Amino acid sequence: MNMRSLKVKDQILRAANEIFQAKGLHGSRMQEIADLAEVNKSLIHYYFKNKQTLYEMVFNNVFYIVAPQIDDIINDESTIEDKIRRFSSNYFAFKQKHPHLSNFVIHELNENGDFFDSLKTHPKFPNIEKFKIQVEREIRAGILIPINPEQLFIHILSLNIFPCMAEPFIRGLTNSDPNTYKSILKTRKTEVADFIINSIKRK
Template sequence: MMKKQKDNKTEEQILVAAQVIFQAKGMDGARMQEIADKANINKAMLHYYYRSKQLLFEAVFKKAFSLLAPQLNAILNDDSSVEEKIRNFTYNYISFIIKHPYLPNFIIQELNRKPQFIEEIKNNVAFPNITKFKQQVEKEVANQIIKPIAAEQLFINIMSLNIFPFIASPLIKPLINVDNKTYQGLVDARKKEVANFIINAIKK
């Protein structure tokens, strides 16, 4: 009996369909049958490619992360100034996560469930490296371009201000009393607001 071969085109259809469903309904709300229908295949075929919703979600995540990570790594390692890096990193990160809003929560969920998941992520090509960023921060501090700050602290500030509005949106929206459409507008504006806030805080 011949063994079935997985087809790259079918697998891509599944990943595209799964991304749409996960983005609309999240991990808990998504159903494998719904994903199969969206991909125009039957559920048995879907399970042949991905035995569980968790494995499918991980595949969708890794595909998306493999698109984001090289962008961020390129920014961190180019020859632009610290200010330009902050602006470009923030703009690219927020623009990408607006299109893939499930990513931050999925990372937190997976790290809580399986701490070694970060090692799997780090095996992705072009995982962001902040070595050059650290060197530039130290140089600009020494040259009195920016106020004294540890590069690690600055990077944590950048990541925190970029990520928090996505993972905490169910809390923030009622606190500031806005609907989904208004909140999306606020998040979009943060592409510049976050960078301006950080740069104003560190500039001499």
């Protein structure tokens, strides 16, 4: 592929990334992507065959920005407490850098379950088996109170992710303007970690 073709393909991918993140697979039109990329729609079909093919390439690129970071944290050699603190800190830092990515990934996984199954074969797809074993080991060592490891992992995910996904709803309930809510999220990375750790550590 020559340099011009690579440039055009990159333009299409960047435009598709922006449109798909804003509207999802079913809400996006190829003509919108073509207009944003400033190319003829037929060029998109030439490089990517159809919308599904283009979407899968974009989604794979996005998913494998998010997934390896989760996998690296839960499978490193640190303690459960350190994992929880790193996850919270890294998630909110990631959210600031990529404000729409995690919402896009979660929404699209819910909408396209069959496609999600194909992602699970990737070597960096998060695997919580080591995490579960470590939780059980720390329970036996008297570090943690008895807790289901899978429930703990769900707590970590949901308590970090939900406030970002449900921002309009929570802002309405708390009567917070955008700047106030940013301050709430900034402190939450330590608040949520402290909350989880204090609830599972043996006193």
